[in-house]
Amino acid sequence: MANLEILVSELPTLIQSLKLTIGDSNEIMEQIISINNAQEQLRNIKKIIIQELKFDNIKNSAIATLPRIGTVASVGLVEPAIAEKFGHSKTKISLTDLQSKIDGWIEWGYFLQAIAGDILSDDRLVNQLNFDINHLSLSAQFQLIAESLKINLVFENYPILGHQIKKISNYQKELVELQQKLNYIFDTIKNSRSLLNILLGVSAFFGKSGFALEWLDDDHELIISSDGKFQELTDILNDCDYFQDKIAALILHSETLKKQAEQALKKIEEESSNKPITSQHVEKSPKLSTPKIVRSALIIASSLVILGFGGWKLKEQSHQWQQTNLSLTQEGSALAKFKSAQKLGMEAASLVQKPPHPLKVWQQAETKWHQAIILLDSIPDKTSVSHRAKNKLAYYRINYKSITQRVIIEKKALNNFESAQKLAIEANLFVKKSPHSPLIRQQAQDKWKQAINLLEAIPNSTSVSIQAKETLNIYKTNYASISQI
Numbered sequence: 001m002a003n004l005e006i007l008v009s010e011l012p013t014l015i016q017s018l019k020l021t022i023g024d025s026n027e028i029m030e031q032i033i034s035i036n037n038a039q040e041q042l043r044n045i046k047k048i049i050i051q052e053l054k055f056d057n058i059k060n061s062a063i064a065t066l067p068r069i070g071t072v073a074s075v076g077l078v079e080p081a082i083a084e085k086f087g088h089s090k091t092k093i094s095l096t097d098l099q100s101k102i103d104g105w106i107e108w109g110y111f112l113q114a115i116a117g118d119i120l121s122d123d124r125l126v127n128q129l130n131f132d133i134n135h136l137s138l139s140a141q142f143q144l145i146a147e148s149l150k151i152n153l154v155f156e157n158y159p160i161l162g163h164q165i166k167k168i169s170n171y172q173k174e175l176v177e178l179q180q181k182l183n184y185i186f187d188t189i190k191n192s193r194s195l196l197n198i199l200l201g202v203s204a205f206f207g208k209s210g211f212a213l214e215w216l217d218d219d220h221e222l223i224i225s226s227d228g229k230f231q232e233l234t235d236i237l238n239d240c241d242y243f244q245d246k247i248a249a250l251i252l253h254s255e256t257l258k259k260q261a262e263q264a265l266k267k268i269e270e271e272s273s274n275k276p277i278t279s280q281h282v283e284k285s286p287k288l289s290t291p292k293i294v295r296s297a298l299i300i301a302s303s304l305v306i307l308g309f310g311g312w313k314l315k316e317q318s319h320q321w322q323q324t325n326l327s328l329t330q331e332g333s334a335l336a337k338f339k340s341a342q343k344l345g346m347e348a349a350s351l352v353q354k355p356p357h358p359l360k361v362w363q364q365a366e367t368k369w370h371q372a373i374i375l376l377d378s379i380p381d382k383t384s385v386s387h388r389a390k391n392k393l394a395y396y397r398i399n400y401k402s403i404t405q406r407v408i409i410e411k412k413a414l415n416n417f418e419s420a421q422k423l424a425i426e427a428n429l430f431v432k433k434s435p436h437s438p439l440i441r442q443q444a445q446d447k448w449k450q451a452i453n454l455l456e457a458i459p460n461s462t463s464v465s466i467q468a469k470e471t472l473n474i475y476k477t478n479y480a481s482i483s484q485i
Contacts, residue, residue, distance in 0.1 A: 410462055
């Protein structure tokens with residue numbers, strides 16, 4: 001038994017090696033060997049467990065607490081997403097349960113080996129992975145462009161301004177390419193039925209950062225790690241949504257920046273062409289003659305006509321600017337609303353992870369979904385995010401309806417519990433006041449029965465279900481006692 005406990009204490013390091021890092025294809029073969037070695041050690045532990053289980057006296061006993069990965073130096077704490085992979089540090093585990101866990105870890109190793117084999121046998125996949133590992137992640141690419149677009153326009157310098165316009169155009173091209181890449185990643189991960197194709201989308205998302213297949217959670221969703229962060233595929237899709245908004249906002253910003261630079265450049269050109277040529281030769285002022293007076297009058301008249309036309313043009317340009325500014329304001333407002341709605345949705349979804357929850361938590365989530373729906377519903381049709389807003393609106397309404405139902409269930413469960421407690425108090429008071437009255441005892445019995453019915457109607461999925469079950473046992477005992485009397 002002592003030897004077994006020593007082996008169990010080494011399990012975290014062993015299980016940590018049961019992952020497949022996707023990136024450099026040359027390292028995948030080495031990982032297959034490492035996974036195989038880990039499986040072999042797990043089989044040895046399993047053999048010892050089988051031997052120990054032959055002794056009846058320890059068959060159902062619990063061994064030392066299964067250590068978590070956090071106890072291993074330089075490895076770090078376990079993320080909640082893969083906590084089940086390592087076990088719970090505060091729970092004693094029986095030999096039978098440990099044997100079952102080892103079977104799961106060995107199966108996970110086989111799954112990783114199968115994936116690794118499929119990758120190495122697909123030249124197209126290998127080439128794409130090798131390509132992605134030499135390029136920046138989508139997040140890093142976006143940050144690089146965003147930093148580059150922090151340009152202070154030099155309005156007075158014609159050559160520098162022209163160079164800045166060219167740079168902005170190049171960054172706009174990069175943003176469009178990044179947007180296309182993001183669409184490819186999102187569609188590939190969301191719509192592919194093949195895991196290998198999904199891995200291609202994930203590889204393009206993480207780039208140089210690389211990623212590892214860590215575990216399958218309780219809902220059989222793949223847990224992926226990159227740069228020490230653990231994510232489900234759903235989280236990556238949410239990140240794609242986030243970057244779509246960021247890229248759209250940056251494209252809008254770059255367009256505004258480019259327009260400002262082009263207008264400044266045009267102004268410099270106009271000022272340069274209208275600048276009078278000064279002559280160094282000084283003539284004596286001649287006497288005014290009639291023809292010259294006529295020419296001067298014509299010049300003055302022409303100037304007035306030009307000024308009148310210019311005023312009309314300025315009015316027209318002013319109207320266009322007003323329309324443009326209105327459009328930009330509307331677009332900016334739509335983007336801000338979409339972003340806020342998405343944030344509220346993510347907060348609402350995060351609040352209700354791993355139920356049951358108290359009524360207050362469900363109500364907070366309900367409020368956030370409702371606020372998100374109001375924001376999405378107010379986004380105008382002809383904005384860049386209107387289509388995505390409508391898609392999200394349908395999804396958010398489904399979530400809101402679901403959460404509203406949970407609020408109703410939780411409220412009813414809480415009311416049942418409180419009503420049952422009130423009935424129990426009344427039943428006790430009745431008996432205390434008139435302990436020998438058959439009528440009073442009958443009324444008390446009825447109240448205990450009503451309280452029991454209320455508690456039994458409380459669903460297991462509610463936050464008060466555990467407390468209700470404990471209370472139910474007490475109420476049933478009291479009911480049985482008074483029934484005998």
